[in-house]
Amino acid sequence: MAWILMKALTLGMIIGSALIIWKALMCMSGSESPVVVVVSGSMEPAFKRGDILFLYMSKDPIRAGHILVFNVDGRDIPLVHRVIEVHERQDTGEVDILTKGDSNLLDDRVLYAQDQLWLQRHHIMGRAIGFLPYAGWVTIILTEKPIIKYVLIGALGLLMII
């Protein structure tokens, strides 16, 4: 009985510290998702599928050439593309942004919502400032083949019990 509690405590501590680290990263980067995995090949050869990007969100102005991670209404996964056009208002400082993937032929207007011509600041999750190659393959495999996720959780649970 006592050792079950000990194991549960250890597990709780591991999960707790992972959560603390994640929340701290969220605070430091100012973004709701400080680390993202590149899932499409539209930014090759710069970022390949499976790379991890570190994001940073600040009040700094957005300029052409920045690589942004942004959400489009109606799409569930965010996109990672480069800014090719910026129009910044005189008075309010709001921006209209047009993006394009490096290896795409057309700009992203085909991917935006119906009748949407520009992105605004509230669409943007963060700006990519650094990356780690290949480190995101685990996430891609777990997402695209969910059976492996269940097998992994099952094996971990079994190890806990044995």
Added chain:
Amino acid sequence: MGQLATCYLQNIITQFSGPCCVSSVAHAVALQGLHQPSRCHQPSLYCSASPSPLSSSQLSQPVPNQPLQHFASLWKNCCAVPNMHSFGYRANALLTFGITLLALMCGMASFSDNINSPSPSAHVQVLNINWFQKQPKGNDEVSMTMNISADLQSLFTWNTKQVFVFLAAEYETPKNSLNQISLWDGIIPSKEHAKFWIHTSNKYRFIDQGRNLRGKEFNLTMHWHVMPKTGKMSADKIVMPGYRLPEEYR
């Protein structure tokens, strides 16, 4: 024989119970309470101190009644884990160490990029304004042919995967404090390709938000983004001022 088995079990439990420094210390404390000679030294990857041998020469005694020792003996007797976990723990420790080392190496590689001090140069010549019209929706559009030449060889280091270079037209209008429109971009995969001269019309359409382009003065800015093999990306630019669009539509 019994003591050897106990020692073996203690080592397994010490390995299995998480942060090993904490558990070793706790284990040494528990051992002191049990008056057992500690011949179980467990060197590990993260601990600097192993449990110190006790000077007591007493043999193991029956379990006393205090709660700490009772708990320790429960732990010892109930947690007989099979050998496979010790291999698993070692593999896990090795993997974590390997990944930490790799991350450190990536950080150092990225840091080495700061040592490089680049001296790039660029020049753009606008040869011809192909056409300059008002779109049906009311925005101005212009198409031009340019000669673009640049030498970006000094930007490349051993940690550079590619350099993304683009030419942007930048200007101000009454409504917008800044407009940046990318006219051309390219990817430079290696140092040999970094010194180039191209003759091209604008790859992307130069369309204004409005009808402000007649007689407009604008800067052509060459931006580059250095993409490392691993680590922090950096960017810089060269501003070339003094370009001007025609006063009338053509």
